[in-house]
Amino acid sequence: MREFLKTKGYKMTPQRELVFRSFFELGEHVSVDELFDRVKRIDESVGYSTVWRNLKLICEVGLAREVTVGDGVTRYDRVTRKPHGHFYCLKCKSLQEFDLNEIAGRLSKVATAEKFETESFKVEIEGVCKSCRDKENKKAKRNLSTSPKISRTKPSRQK
Amino acid sequence: MREFLKTKGYKMTPQRELVFRSFFELGEHVSVDELFDRVKRIDESVGYSTVWRNLKLICEVGLAREVTVGDGVTRYDRVTRKPHGHFYCLKCKSLQEFDLNEIAGRLSKVATAEKFETESFKVEIEGVCKSCRDKENKKAKRNLSTSPKISRTKPSRQK
DNA sequence: TTTGGTATTGAAATTGATTTTCATTTAGTG
DNA sequence: CACTAAATGAAAATCAATTTCAATACCAAA
Numbered sequence: 001m002r003e004f005l006k007t008k009g010y011k012m013t014p015q016r017e018l019v020f021r022s023f024f025e026l027g028e029h030v031s032v033d034e035l036f037d038r039v040k041r042i043d044e045s046v047g048y049s050t051v052w053r054n055l056k057l058i059c060e061v062g063l064a065r066e067v068t069v070g071d072g073v074t075r076y077d078r079v080t081r082k083p084h085g086h087f088y089c090l091k092c093k094s095l096q097e098f099d100l101n102e103i104a105g106r107l108s109k110v111a112t113a114e115k116f117e118t119e120s121f122k123v124e125i126e127g128v129c130k131s132c133r134d135k136e137n138k139k140a141k142r143n144l145s146t147s148p149k150i151s152r153t154k155p156s157r158q159k
Numbered sequence: 160m161r162e163f164l165k166t167k168g169y170k171m172t173p174q175r176e177l178v179f180r181s182f183f184e185l186g187e188h189v190s191v192d193e194l195f196d197r198v199k200r201i202d203e204s205v206g207y208s209t210v211w212r213n214l215k216l217i218c219e220v221g222l223a224r225e226v227t228v229g230d231g232v233t234r235y236d237r238v239t240r241k242p243h244g245h246f247y248c249l250k251c252k253s254l255q256e257f258d259l260n261e262i263a264g265r266l267s268k269v270a271t272a273e274k275f276e277t278e279s280f281k282v283e284i285e286g287v288c289k290s291c292r293d294k295e296n297k298k299a300k301r302n303l304s305t306s307p308k309i310s311r312t313k314p315s316r317q318k
Numbered sequence: 319t320t321t322g323g324t325a326t327t328g329a330a331a332t333t334g335a336t337t338t339t340c341a342t343t344t345a346g347t348g
Numbered sequence: 349c350a351c352t353a354a355a356t357g358a359a360a361a362t363c364a365a366t367t368t369c370a371a372t373a374c375c376a377a378a
Binding site: 009010011013015016045046047048049050053054072 | 353354355356357358359364365
């Protein structure tokens, strides 16, 4: 990794190594805050901007890419061999992946037909995951009469 | 429209009517700023928050939905009969639509298979549109020797 | 039509994530 | 070891999104 970065003109530092390692240890869909928390647990002295900048760097060198869902927090996905889409649960804000092989093929065709040069795909299915749906059902049974009031604004961003 | 809103417990006001009308007159992918600009041209006195709140309201009552690409600006799409995806050009930031009929069907299947209750799809193809590619090619021809330095950070948000 | 309660408005302030600044330190080259 | 560009950490700046609050306007009921 040190060598890899060197060829791109970057230096290796203990902080950078820690950030990179932590990022790859964590699963997918890592937010800056999550990564920062993890890094801090190992080295209290590392600053937020260092984590942020190195996460950006990981993207810059092509090892990760940004994922944005509609909640105002950017997450970062390790670039893996396989293209995948995301299920985004509107209740618990969790992301699950699904394979995009076949669909990516079709999207490529659409792009080509429209003379669009594809850089990447972003496919998300928004909805409610099984676990949240189960919870809802239980609640509904417990409490048949109350219909929750619809809120005019979207829930405040988490954390 | 007045009646429609009344049934949902909302009042009609001149400002609201203007915001709604302007939104539907504009094309798709409207940002708050764009809508605000347009509204202001007709009535200087309307405030930004009024535009913002009414755009939210349009979503709330199901006539529009948020679209987020990776540039930090939320856009709003009129909810139309047809599901569609977006080409997002990384150079000129433009959005073009493409039909999602067939692909939506496949995505539904994937969701069902994973026991995920679908609320909506979001399909984006990021890349470079034809017009930007043509410009790039011209530039490249004019200037064969210079290789632009890669920037470490993403371009500042527009406006 | 007047009145009263509630929703809406506009301006300004706040929030929360992201990004930059800047003074200092450090990595890696020679 | 010495030098230079890159990297760091803290704090400040940005920026879109959202909330607050006092004033105003809608509209239903009298």
